[in-house]
Amino acid sequence: MSNKKGSSGVEYSSISEIKGPLIIVQGVSGVAYDELVEVESDGGKRLGRVLDVGLGIAVVQVFEGTSGLAISSTRARFLGRTMEIPVSQGMLGRIFDGVGKPRDGLPEPIAEDFRDINGAPINPQMRDYPTDFIQTGISTIDGMNTLVRGQKLPIFSGAGLPHNALAAQIARQATVPGKTGDFAVVFAAIGVQNDEARFFQKNIEESGAMKRSALFLNLADDPVFERIITPRVALTFAEYLAFDLDMHVLVIITDMTNYAEALREISAAREEVPGRRGYPGYLYTDFASIYERAGRIKGKKGSITQMPILSMPSDDITHPIPDLTGYITEGQLFLSRDLYRKGIYPPIGVLMSLSRLMKDGIGEGTTRGDHQEVSNQLYATYSRAEELRALAFIVGEASLTSKDRKYINAGSAFETRFLKQRPDEDRDIEQTLSIAWDILSDLPEDELTRIKENYIKQHYKGNKQKEGKEKS
């Protein structure tokens, strides 16, 4: 942590109460809301910040937790500034803990500047609308839920699903065809297990991308309340890379569920009126202060693309964490346990997934003219196949018409040929669309009502002959 201002600060030993992550300091004066606090006890120094301040009293949240603190021996030093981190290009290639201190045993990088970790809202007037297609090499994403530079697209996952492998594959393969520019990956781990963090680290190292990556790790056994800080530290650094150094930054944050739980714990300690399921009423606003730190800015070359990962408690998409996230982010990639059980990787449940910015990143000039319509037709086809499968389950496949059966077959082909790919398989957009047309060509031409005739003429691979054969 920085000592830029070299503030000695005012020290108080008048602690009156310790509860949960909070300490209450009496007799203070000149303390500012949100000010950074150093809490010192026999066990060493911890950091905290002012959550509530009145005349002569301040409530301080201690990031490392209050375990081991005693009223008599604890001192609080108010540092006269809000929380800042040093930022510099030298932070790339390094590993930090959840509050931005080196974790790799190397010295602190030399600061080029100091930034408030809370950032400031981007003026909507100054935002530039994201339109650059990112090719991830994954058919379901590129073909049907396209990611664009500056988007925030979360992965809604569940316990045990391969969200880490997917995020790592995206980080490895993501390119913007035809455009160059400096690319960086910022990874923020919030309360994740050691293995998971190691998986990412290894993956990044093996792909040779470590020198353009920075890792901020708050692991499962690290202090719970640091989790509030970790994504903000990572995003502050990402903003520096994107808007000061013109880099295209992909920020992966995992797992937002742990973040929300830390927030709930603090809220409970403050005895706040809870909203749904005990989460504070301001969870949406708080999430937004993280997720909205993505995007592009007019006149700046860089961008921040965010890919937060969250695990849905009991795979429930209506749980407040995925629910409020979905209202802020620009779509979601939904991992389906059913597909996973069928052995399909990546198990992206396309019907529940969505990319809101897709329409502006694709089409003539970026991907291909028929892209949107092919995607719409695939959705309609798969959705109908799912409906018919459910129906066939009850009434038996025999009572379906031959057209219906074609839909069911197309649905299966979609899963095994389009969805399924290897974790190291990098398909370009032409390949993706070509597989899509293979699947659509198994349907009669008349069924493709969402695609304009000229595209059908150009790409449809089925033919009348084939239909004729089947009839006879």
Added chain:
Amino acid sequence: MVVEGKGKISRISGPVIRSEGMSGAQMYENVQVGEERILGEVIRVEGNDAIIQVYESTSGLKPGDPVFRTGQPLSVTLGPGIAGALYDGVQRPLDKIAAISGAFIKRGIQVPPIPIDKKWPFIPSVKKGDKISPGSIVGSVQETPLIDNKIMVHPDARAGKIDWIIKKGEYEIEEPIAKVVHDDGTYEVKMYQRWPVRRPRPYSKRLEATTPLLTGQRVLDTLFPMAKGGVGAIPGAFGTGKTVTLHQIAAWANVKVVVYVGCGERGNEMTEVLIKFPELIDPSSGRPLMERTILVANTSNMPVAAREASIYTGVTIAEYYRDMGYDVVLVADSTSRWAEALREISGRLEEMPAEEGYPSYLASRIAEFYERAGQVTALGSPERTGSISLIGAVSPSGGDFTEPVTTHTMRFIRTFWALDASLAYSRHYPAINWISSYSGYTEEVEKWWRQEVNKDWADIRQRAYRILQDEDELKEIVRLLGPEALPDSQKLTLDLARMLREGFLQQSAFDKVDAYTGPHKQFNLLKVFIDFYDLAQEGLKAGVSLVDIRSIKLIPRIMRAKYDIKEEEQDKLAKLGRNVSDEFKKLSGEVVN
């Protein structure tokens, strides 16, 4: 602003502060907090203390910092220069803020809401000696090529006579343009007025809403119509396409002015409007839509108290244009975020919560907001009517329509456009569920459709609605017994319902032709489907097989008509209808032979 005294901060908790030494402070009085003079508003008074919600970040404020009184309630400035602007929740122009603080919004920036140094071409419409009453028009200014801004006397001003009026010419807004003399003195009229946002602007008379608000969206206009001056809500879980639908309404609604309040939503969505609307052309005037649009943006990461205010800022601006005699539509995306702002502030005040932590006054606040809609006769002369149609998005948590904001909203609105996650998952957009949606304006607007479009409108609409409802019931049977259990006539109903869903209800906001469908094309297109259905049912009775009907080559053409046939080529729809009819004649003929 008049500074009447100052208090001192005694406590800070998030966006809420307590200040002592505030005796005489009024509820909803505007204050300026700290040396940076950050805007705030008194939301509770206790003895000499005032509780204040602060419209910007309170980070770094300290107990003991000054709080400056203004004696004025939170107000907006209403005058030429509003149209086409992008404001934050308390009417600060975001472009001016960007000019000062760059890409990120810094704190404590104060800029005038409308340009004070711009000269506007004023044309007087009254002369010396004319009688003037509150709200009367004295002249006009071409604000944008689309909006002729009527300069009005303040609604609270006294009636009198024009003593002096400036001649036609270009003036800045601070210049007096008229002088009114009344029994006890005189006052000057300027091109702008201030109005407190929480107080509805007065009007002379409320009128019944009978003209449809046309949005060019088939499912809305035909199945669940809204009236000008009406109130509607559009609830839906995330990903169901609320925002796209609202953008479509804002783009195509047949009104003079659109106020779009982005309340606690995504930054990129406002950017999208800012980029797209100047490119979209108003079909009736050929001018960019941005010239009739006002954006109030308080995105989700901007301060929560200003989010609470943004709704009122938006509706007050809407009332201002209504008072000029214009039709206005106000779209609020999303009222749930506004309710959450209320909840957050209420929680900080340690008020006793009602359901899910929302304050007990949630329902009355929602009611007050929707009551500001309506078609009215404005105050003053000349006589004119204007309207505000209010459309609020609701973002129910977990997509659960029984949560407090949705249930309370349903009590105060008449058009309910329910978005359905399962439709959205199958990419049926707009994902408006035709079973659970409703409109309380269908009968009111029927006369207009009958006179302006076709006398059979109500009948054709009802037929389509019936087919869709029948499908819903038949699906149950299919689910239990399979499709083969149905007689051919009912199978045909299912076929038609599917055709209607795909060929009529589904509408792409991103296809050039499909994005907007005028009322005539809506009717003519729907009629093709209904005629097809009738002919097919007759055909079945005459012995034509269902297989033959299903393989009619014209079906894909009917389905694609929505984007193949342009607005100005409606004769093609008539021709398509004739072809269908010929086809069935041929089929029946084959049966006879």
